[in-house]
Amino acid sequence: QVVEAVTPATAAVLEWGVGDRLxxxxxxxxxxxxxxxxxxGEPVMPASLVERLGPGPWRLGD
Incomplete structure (x- = not known):
């Protein structure tokens, strides 16, 4: 679902959004x-990402 069509260009990251959304x-x-x-291959809930990857935001594409 598109949240913002245009924002300032930055490195691609995955981060917490509003509430429990990524x-x-x-x-x-x-x-x-x-x-x-x-x-x-395993479904991941947003709250479990911190356990698996440490505190975000998490860089994408690495």
Missing amino acids: VARCAGGGALFVLALEIA
Whole structure:
């Protein structure tokens, strides 16, 4: 789901958004709510990302 069509361009990151939602901020300046996420074939809930990856925001594409 598109959150912001145009924002300042930055590094692509995944971060906490409003409430318990994740937001992917794209390098080109857009922002998307992440409605579902899988890591290594396992569904991941937003709260479990800190346990798996440490505190965010998390860089995308690394």
